[in-house]
Every structure is written in C-alpha cells, then in structure tokens.
Amino acid sequence: MMKGLQIFSAAIxxxxxxxxxxxxxxxxxxxxxxxxxxxxxxxxxxxQTSNQLxxxxxxxxxxxxxxxxxxxxFVPYYRYDAANDERSHGDIRELMWMHxxxxxEIRAGIGKVFWGVTESLHLVDVINQTDSVxxxxxxxxxxxxxxxxxxxxxSGTFEAFVLPGFRERTFAGEEGRLxxxxxxxxxxxYQANAEQRHTDLALRWGRSIELMEYPLDLxxxxxxxxxxxxxxxxxxxxxxATPVVxxxxxxxxxxxxxxxxxxxxxxGWLLKTELLRREYHDPTLEDYSAAVSGFEYTLVxxxxxxxxxxxxxxxxxxxxxxxxxxxxxxxxxxMRFAFxxxxxxxxxxxVTQDLDNAGSWxxxxxxxxxxxxxxTIDVNAFLLGADTQDDLxxxxxxxxxxxxxxxxxx
Amino acid sequence: MKLLVTVLTGLCLLAQPSIADEARGLEIAxxxxxxxxGWGDSxxxxxxxxxxxxxxxxxxxxxxxxFEINDDGDKGLTIFDEPKDVxxxxxxxxxxxxxxxxQWLYLPxxxxxxxxxxxxxxxxxxxxxxxxxxxxxxxxEKYKFNYLRDEPCGEWTCHVLESIPVDENSGYTKQITWLxxxxxxxxxxxxxxxxxxxxxxxxxxxxxxxxxxxWRAAILDMQNHQNGKSTRLITSELNFNIGxxxxxxxxxxxxxxx
Numbered sequence: 001m002m003k004g005l006q007i008f009s010a011a012i013x014x015x016x017x018x019x020x021x022x023x024x025x026x027x028x029x030x031x032x033x034x035x036x037x038x039x040x041x042x043x044x045x046x047x048q049t050s051n052q053l054x055x056x057x058x059x060x061x062x063x064x065x066x067x068x069x070x071x072x073x074f075v076p077y078y079r080y081d082a083a084n085d086e087r088s089h090g091d092i093r094e095l096m097w098m099h100x101x102x103x104x105e106i107r108a109g110i111g112k113v114f115w116g117v118t119e120s121l122h123l124v125d126v127i128n129q130t131d132s133v134x135x136x137x138x139x140x141x142x143x144x145x146x147x148x149x150x151x152x153x154x155s156g157t158f159e160a161f162v163l164p165g166f167r168e169r170t171f172a173g174e175e176g177r178l179x180x181x182x183x184x185x186x187x188x189x190y191q192a193n194a195e196q197r198h199t200d201l202a203l204r205w206g207r208s209i210e211l212m213e214y215p216l217d218l219x220x221x222x223x224x225x226x227x228x229x230x231x232x233x234x235x236x237x238x239x240x241a242t243p244v245v246x247x248x249x250x251x252x253x254x255x256x257x258x259x260x261x262x263x264x265x266x267x268g269w270l271l272k273t274e275l276l277r278r279e280y281h282d283p284t285l286e287d288y289s290a291a292v293s294g295f296e297y298t299l300v301x302x303x304x305x306x307x308x309x310x311x312x313x314x315x316x317x318x319x320x321x322x323x324x325x326x327x328x329x330x331x332x333x334x335m336r337f338a339f340x341x342x343x344x345x346x347x348x349x350x351v352t353q354d355l356d357n358a359g360s361w362x363x364x365x366x367x368x369x370x371x372x373x374x375x376t377i378d379v380n381a382f383l384l385g386a387d388t389q390d391d392l393x394x395x396x397x398x399x400x401x402x403x404x405x406x407x408x409x410x
Numbered sequence: 411m412k413l414l415v416t417v418l419t420g421l422c423l424l425a426q427p428s429i430a431d432e433a434r435g436l437e438i439a440x441x442x443x444x445x446x447x448g449w450g451d452s453x454x455x456x457x458x459x460x461x462x463x464x465x466x467x468x469x470x471x472x473x474x475x476x477f478e479i480n481d482d483g484d485k486g487l488t489i490f491d492e493p494k495d496v497x498x499x500x501x502x503x504x505x506x507x508x509x510x511x512x513q514w515l516y517l518p519x520x521x522x523x524x525x526x527x528x529x530x531x532x533x534x535x536x537x538x539x540x541x542x543x544x545x546x547x548x549x550x551e552k553y554k555f556n557y558l559r560d561e562p563c564g565e566w567t568c569h570v571l572e573s574i575p576v577d578e579n580s581g582y583t584k585q586i587t588w589l590x591x592x593x594x595x596x597x598x599x600x601x602x603x604x605x606x607x608x609x610x611x612x613x614x615x616x617x618x619x620x621x622x623x624x625w626r627a628a629i630l631d632m633q634n635h636q637n638g639k640s641t642r643l644i645t646s647e648l649n650f651n652i653g654x655x656x657x658x659x660x661x662x663x664x665x666x667x668x
Contacts, residue, residue, distance in 0.1 A: 029494065029497060062668070071666070071668070100663075100666065102655075102657065103657055105662075105663070105666070111521075112521045113521060114520055114521045114522040116522075152657055152660060152662055152663070157661070157662045206661075206662075208512075208661070213509060215512060217525060263525060265525055265527065267527075268527050269527070270525065270527055296527070298527040300532055300533050300579075301532065301533065306533070306534050306637075308533055340533060340534040340537050342460045342462065342468045344493075344496070344536075370493060370495065373468065373469065373493050373494075374493065374494050374495075407495065409493070409494030409495050409497070410494065
C-alpha cells in the first residue's frame, strides 16, 4: 500500500504541474487524530487484544483555479494501529481534477461519492468500497478511481460514472477485533477475467419535485460491475486426515444493481425510503431485493431548550436469510440531539432489533463536541446481543467496545 | 359583499391598529424591498463572534453567496471556513415567499448532501443567536405589517414598524423594526418569542452603500435578553456581481462549494 502511495504521489505531482496554470490558489489543511478503543469482554479468538491505540493523519491539498472553473484536490490518508497490523494502512482518499462549465461538470481521478437518504443502513450507496477495518460503522470509504460526469437539466441531474479499477474491502487481521472466527485472506478471487482492472459503469438520475406543496426528492441509479460486497469461500486444509477451515477467501462477483431513493419533506417530518435490486452474473449467488424505509421527525427547541431533537425510526428488509444479512426483518429506533451550542455538540444513539430473533440486537452511540477551536472529541460505543450461532452478529458477540478519539485540525 | 367589507372595516377600526396603519406598514415594507432589488448576486466574507453570558468567545468564519430571484425568495449558499473541523461544510437555502424554505447541508467528510427539515427555521444558526429565519432573505409576503410611529433613532428619524410572521413555524410572534426614513435601513429590530416576551435585539451599524443604491451594514449585533448570550456578525468584504449563476446554487453543485 505504501508503495502505491508513492506512485500516486509521483502521479499527482506530474498531473498538477501539467494542469494547474500560474494563477491559482493553494489551500493546505491537516487533520490528525488519536484514538483509543476498549473492548469490554475477553476476546472470542486468541491473539485478539482488549485495548487498541491508533493514530491517523489526513492532509488535504487543494489547487483552486476559479478563473478557469477547475480544481485539483489531493487527500492522502494513513492510519497506524498499535494492536492490529491490518488496520495500519494508507489510502488515497482523493486525487481529483474537476472542471465545470454551465450545467456541465466533469471529474476525473480518485474520489468518493455518496448515494442515499436513510440513516441506519446505506443500501444504495455502491460506488466506493468500505474501509471496514478503519471504522466500525462502515462510513469510512476507500478512494475509488473514476471519471464522473454531471449534467444539470430541467428534468433533473444526470450523472454517469466510469469506474476503472476495483478496491478490495479491508479486513481485520488475526490480532484484530470485530472479525469472523476465520481471518479473511488477501488473495481475493474475481468473476471478471480482468479481475481488479475490470471497468464498472454507473448511471444516476435525481430530481426534486413538489407533491402537495411539499418537496419530494427522487433518485434512480443503475450499476453494473464488480460487487463491493464479497462472498466468502472457505479455505480448507487437511490437518492429519481431517479437513479444517483455515481462512476465508473473498470472492467478488459481477452484479447488476438497480436502486431508488425517495425522500418526502413534510413540515417536521422527513420520510425516507431506499430500494435495491441486485442480480449476480454468477448463478451460484442468490439475487435479492432489499429495502429500508422510515422517518426522521425533528422537534425544534423541545423542553424550552435551543436544541433540535430528531426521532428516527427505520424498518429494514432483505429477501436473503440471516446467513447472508443482518437486515432481513429489523427495526431501527434512534435519537439525534443537536445541542446548537458554541461547541457544536451532538449525540446520535440508536438500537437495531431483529424482529425474527429477540436475542439479536445492536446498539450504537456517537457523541462529539468541540474542546478548543481546533480540537474535537468523539466518543463512540457499540454493543450487541447475539445468542444463536446462526446469527451473523454471533461472531462479534464479545466485541462490545467504547472508542474515544481526539481530532486536531490545522 | 359590500356589507361584509363594511363590517370588516368596522371591526378593524375597533381593533388596534387601524387599517390605515396596516396599509402604511405594507407601503413601507414594500418600498424597502423595492429599493433593494436588482443587485444580482453577491459574496460576503463574514466573521461571527459568539459570546456567552460569561463573556467567553468563539469564532466562526464563513463566506455567504447570494443570488437574487425576482418572483420568489433569494437563493443563498454559506460556506464555512472556521472552526477548522467544519471547514468545507456548506449550507444551501432557497427562500420562498409563500411556503417553507428549502434547506440542505453538505457534509464534506461523508460527501453527503442532506436535506434539513424545513420546519427548523427557528433553530440557532451554527450555535449563534441568529436563527435560520434571521439569515433568510427579506420578503414582505412573509409578514403582516403595522406602522406604529415615527421617532428619533440616534442621528436619524425612524419609522417604527411591527412585522407579524405569517408562518406558524416562525420562532416569533412579532418583530419591531426601526427603519431610517431616508433610506429605509433596518437599524434596529426587536424579536418577540412565542410567549410575546422580548427575546432578542438586533442592531445594525457601519452602513456602506454599494452601486449608489444598496445599503449594507458591516456589523450586526444580536443580543439575546433571555440567556445573556450575544453574537456579532462582521462583514469584512462584500462584492456584488461576481458572476455567480443560478446553477451555482443547487444540490448537485453544493458538492463543489469551497
């Protein structure tokens, strides 16, 4: 990965010196952080640790050429984890040239795109691979090579993506918590002959209209390419005469995906739905449909305070069974407190309950506030219950943790 | 119909204020808006100083771009520069005259554009004593007016105007505004909360004129009388007609705001 970083760095220097003309502004900023995690219970698998200390650095360089409506941005990222080698990793989060002209915009390079409206699950968000070793909530993404065109028209916003190059999901190593009993090995296999160099394609249309005088946001997206969600094939070795599973190999098949999002804003209500249909080109993998739907209701200044209190409720459905998803028939309930204070304090907490299995649930809490003008603190907690072995959460049953992170900005 | 008008007029005459004061109030408000049309687009560099009751300060820096819309409220884009942890966060607002504003927030770390519940107009803007609705564009259609009186205000003479928000989601029952008689600049505004108690006072000073027509105050001081906090909003630089297009104010282009 570090070698990759060096090559990319050389590439950005070459690219920027070619593109960026003499009249431009450079903006440099820096985000560094220190993070400690404590796991409450003894590890389920030997070699795993109870405490984890880590640090990351994320500089940002932006060359802005407003006169010619173009910009180049570069965001490298590196995390060092003292307890988990696989979590010590680097990435190019962003290395993007963008240019806009009237209703057109073109972006080329490495970057991130977010699709979706719901809070408890990001079903339709497919462009970027999850950096799952980096953050437990799945919100951290790996930079994706892309050419991205945007056209704004009266009939909505049309976007097209050409995605050359695939990013493999990151996984915890043997020492890492939050993993299955078997380590996922680095030698992924692909359905596409071109493997990681297969070019994926995506299209998206989005539009806001009015329905009974309230805004309705719609989007439809199509994706064809290598699945970001791998299937796992067991590595079997003979120990003596007994076949034993020693590790898992990720298998990335080709998929077609059609998805839609609907969001209706009705006074204090935001009604949200994401719909997904995914079909694999490999007949051994099960095609499926999934949905997440619910609302966020915002109370403005409850209890004579100046905070906003958001009440969230979302229902998750997935056609597959519990051996492949944790969201087959689940309900999420949460609360978001935005204190609207000078320190921008916020707390988001929620619980997801499996409606088919009372013993299967998870809880998270994310709190943040500003301690000084350039320093913030995050406190995150993650707890879960899983009392049956067929539950995917069962592998994480002893991985309840609390995480405290200090972030510095320059 | 004639009878109804007569009855209504009679009722209005009985009630305070009289219909003549309402008409005079609307006339002043409409005149104020008319004097402030045709400016096109603008960008302001702003510093916000939040001060709590103990006098502790925290600083926000932002740029505010606006685009004038002739038959509706204006479009506004606020890009935050400080504190550094919210750098690049952008807030897009479409003001409307006859319905709730459309509002979106762009979160750069997630690359996510989130629609904000349109009822949230009375909430604080970035932890300050300004509410979202205080930052929205001035549209006479959002209020019912009563002209109260003329009186001296510092070096000038002012019309004193009562504005009653039409939208029930407003945080205010009324605003009392002092507008100087010569240029109709809102030099002072008192905000009354839903219980009709004095909540805040806004004083605007250091007025500059742009294009010989458009008056803008460089300093806005908002004092909250109920919690003792105050916010000073300083405009350090303001430019008109910098070439912004309506396309620059959209959910899609919000992602390239910097």
